[in-house]
Structures are given as C-alpha cells and as structure tokens.
Amino acid sequence: MAAPNIDRRRAEFPTLVSGIHLLSHSLGPVPRSARDSLLAYYQAWEQHTSEDAWAARWWELSRQVGDRIARILGGAPGSVQIQPNASIALASVASCFDFASTKRNKVVTSALDFPSMEYIWQAQRTLGATVEIVGSPESITIPLENILAAIDDTTSLVAMSHTSFRSSYRVDAKAIVERAHRVGARVLLDVYQSAGTIELDANGWGIDFLIGGTIKWLCGGPACGYLYVRPDLQRDLQPRLTGWVAHDAPFDFAPSPMRYARSVRRFAQGTPSIPALYSALPGLQIIEEVGLDTIARESRRRTESMIEFGLEQGWTINSPRDANDRGGSVMIGVADGPAMVDRLAERKVFVDCRPGVGLRISPHFFNTDEEVEEAMMILSQLIDPI
Numbered sequence: 014m015a016a017p018n019i020d021r022r023r024a025e026f027p028t029l030v031s032g033i034h035l036l037s038h039s040l041g042p043v044p045r046s047a048r049d050s051l052l053a054y055y056q057a058w059e060q061h062t063s064e065d066a067w068a069a070r071w072w073e074l075s076r077q078v079g080d081r082i083a084r085i086l087g088g089a090p091g092s093v094q095i096q097p098n099a100s101i102a103l104a105s106v107a108s109c110f111d112f113a114s115t116k117r118n119k120v121v122t123s124a125l126d127f128p129s130m131e132y133i134w135q136a137q138r139t140l141g142a143t144v145e146i147v148g149s150p151e152s153i154t155i156p157l158e159n160i161l162a163a164i165d166d167t168t169s170l171v172a173m174s175h176t177s178f179r180s181s182y183r184v185d186a187k188a189i190v191e192r193a194h195r196v197g198a199r200v201l202l203d204v205y206q207s208a209g210t211i212e213l214d215a216n217g218w219g220i221d222f223l224i225g226g227t228i229k230w231l232c233g234g235p236a237c238g239y240l241y242v243r244p245d246l247q248r249d250l251q252p253r254l255t256g257w258v259a260h261d262a263p264f265d266f267a268p269s270p271m272r273y274a275r276s277v278r279r280f281a282q283g284t285p286s287i288p289a290l291y292s293a294l295p296g297l298q299i300i301e302e303v304g305l306d307t308i309a310r311e312s313r314r315r316t317e318s319m320i321e322f323g324l325e326q327g328w329t330i331n332s333p334r335d336a337n338d339r340g341g342s343v344m345i346g347v348a349d350g351p352a353m354v355d356r357l358a359e360r361k362v363f364v365d366c367r368p369g370v371g372l373r374i375s376p377h378f379f380n381t382d383e384e385v386e387e388a389m390m391i392l393s394q395l396i397d398p399i
C-alpha cells in the first residue's frame with residue numbers, strides 16, 4: 014500500500030539522523046522542543062523563589078499534563094492523575110482494595126503482563142488477595158474466552174496489559190469491561206504499550222482504571238507515569254498508598270484523619286516530579302497534532318507489511334497476525350536475540366529483544382516507509398530463521 018502523505022515531523026527529532034529508530038515500545042526519541050521545555054523549567058526554578066514557581070505554574074502542571082494524557086486515552090478532563098511511574102500507579106489502585114475482609118478477593122491477571130504487575134499482585138496475596146493468571150497457550154495471545162471465564166462473582170478486579178510488552182497482543186477491552194461490570198468487578202488495563210500508537214476509548218469502554226507512562230510511544234522523558242480513574246469512582250476510593258498532595262486541602266497541612274481530595278488528585282502521593290512533566294509536554298503536543306487516527310492507521314499499515322514480509326521470508330512471527338489483536342510492535346523470533354540486536358545496531362538499526370519472543374520492532378509515525386523497508390532488508394541479510 015502506498016505511503017500516505019503525512020507530516021512525519023522528522024526535523025523535530027534530532028536523534029533520527031543517527032539511524033533507524035524502531036524502539037518506541039521502549040524509549041521514544043527526544044523531541045527537539047524538549048530542550049526549550051526543560052530550559053523553561055530551569056528558568057522558572059532560577060528566576061523565582063521556589064514558592065513562586067509553584068504558584069505560577071508548577072502546582073497546576075500535573076493537572077494540565079494529566080488532561081492532555083486524558084485526551085489520548087479517550088477520557089474526560091480531570092480523569093488522569095500523574096504518577097511517578099506505571100508501577101506506582103498500579104500499586105495505588107491495589108491499595109484501594111481490602112481483600113482480607115471480603116469473599117470477592119480475586120484479581121484476574123494475564124501471563125503476558127509486564128513483570129511489575131505480577132510482583133505487585135503477588136504481594137497482595139499476603140493481604141488476602143487470590144490471583145488468577147490467565148495463561149497464554151503459545152506465549153503470544155490470551156484467548157478472550159479464557160479471560161471472560163476467569164471473571165466471576167469472586168472477582169474484585171481484572172488487571173492486565175491492554176497490549177503486551179512481550180508479544181504486542183491486544184486484549185478486547187470492551188468485552189472484558191462488559192463481563193466484569195456484569196458480575197460487579199472492576200477493570201484496570203495497562204495501556205503503556207497502547208497509548209500513543211492506537212486509539213483508546215476510556216469513556217466508551219466505561220473502564221475503571223488505566224495506567225501507563227510517557228517515555229515510549231508518547232515521546233516523553235522518564236518518570237512521568239499516569240493513572241486514569243473513571244470520574245464517578247473518584248469520590249469513593251481511598252488509596253492507602255497516599256500522601257499530603259492527595260488531601261482535599263493540602264496546604265492546610267491538617268492532622269489526620271486523611272480527607273481525600275474530591276477529584277482524581279486523591280490518587281496523588283507527594284511532590285510531583287516537575288522536570289518529568291516539562292519533559293513530557295513536547296511529545297504529547299506532537300502526538301496530538303499528528304493525530305491518533307493517523308498514527309494508528311500508519312501503525313497498522315506498517316506492522317502489517319512487516320509481518321507479510323517476514324512470513325514471505327519464512328521468519329517466526331511472535332505477534333498476532335490480525336491487526337485488531339495487535340499493538341504497534343512486531344516480534345520476530347531469532348536464535349540469539351541480544352547478538353542480533355548488536356548486529357543490527359552496527360548497521361544503525363535500533364531495536365531490542367525479550368526472552369522467548371526475540372526482536373521487538375516498532376515503527377512509529379516519524380519513521381519513513383524507506384526506513385522500515387531498509388530495516389527489514391538488513392535483517393533479512395543477518396537472520397537465521399528459527
């Protein structure tokens with residue numbers, strides 16, 4: 014299929030001249046405008062006394078960045094609280110549940126989740142949770158019927174990756190939410206590998222929680238995680254992982270008991286990481302300007318053509334064939350992943366690998382078709398199919 018005429022904004026990403034960047038599942042390239050944004054942070058710090066900087070901009074910045082992320086997630090303004098990282102976002106949600114005092118103590122997860130998920134849920138076992146991990150028969154997909162079958166009236170929460178970091182398998186969010194809500198359970202999806210590359214619909218799904226961060230597909234800097242909470246849940250839940258910023262009147266510095274903010278800010282903890290917020294803004298702006306519909310269409314077109322090419326070559330494709338079941342990455346089986354990553358890097362093709370699935374390759378809107386084709390050609394010269 015011919016490349017559509019879209020503005021890939023290449024000049025705005027200074028590192029793209031150094032090679033073929035296919036690593037958006039791991040670390041997006043820095044936007045040139047991040048330099049100005051971070052300089053603005055420094056100048057605010059230098060020019061104001063620190064208290065002025067909070068009043069002038071810093072205090073509001075979490076909400077502003079949160080609202081921009083909410084748009085990308087398909088959520089309403091005021092539905093996203095910035096977090097230090099996705100792991101803390103998940104731990105914040107986990108800390109809202111009291112597993113010990115209820116028969117509804119099951120958490121349904123999947124075998125393709127990011128390890129933090131597993132570690133955090135296993136840790137809840139000592140607090141009364143039971144964890145059911147829905148398996149993956151071939152380490153690529155999770156059959157929807159198995160997920161739905163695991164959700165019953167003992168389930169308090171379904172918490173899994175929307176798109177797997179391992180295989181790029183994407184679950185059916187709407188079907189999971191429908192089933193979970195029918196039996197009174199809540200749903201959290203980790204959209205770290207979805208947001209910024211495919212279109213999301215938090216409102217339309219009626220989902221309870223989404224977690225993720227900005228460093229990958231959203232072209233931001235590190236330590237800017239986020240938590241989406243469905244607006245009507247924001248007045249009831251009481252995260253035990255908390256702090257003064259989550260208080261209804263934080264500057265009262267009131268003694269306990271805690272009085273949670275009547276907004277998504279009740280899911281905050283302490284002082285936000287202000288440099289991380291400045292570093293995230295330029296990428297969010299570019300993603301919004303290019304448009305998620307355009308980005309998603311491009312992702313689908315290029316991942317499809319990569320898979321077609323790989324199959325013609327006889328490669329092992331460790332990602333779903335159907336674009337509706339896939340995120341923005343294609344995983345290709347190779348005999349020795351780390352060695353192949355090094356050999357590709359010598360040829361200026363930047364990808365990474367994970368145990369069990371091989372190479373992870375991720376075209377984003379800023380990659381040209383020529384780059385994607387060249388990367389595939391170089392790989393075909395180096396690969397020993399398995």
Ligand SMILES: Cc1ncc(COP(=O)(O)O)c(C=O)c1O
Binds near residue numbers: 098226
């Ligand atoms: C799907 C997914 N979830 C969570 C994480 C970890 O996020 P954080 O380091 O912000 O906790 C990653 C990071 O690679 C990821 O790919």
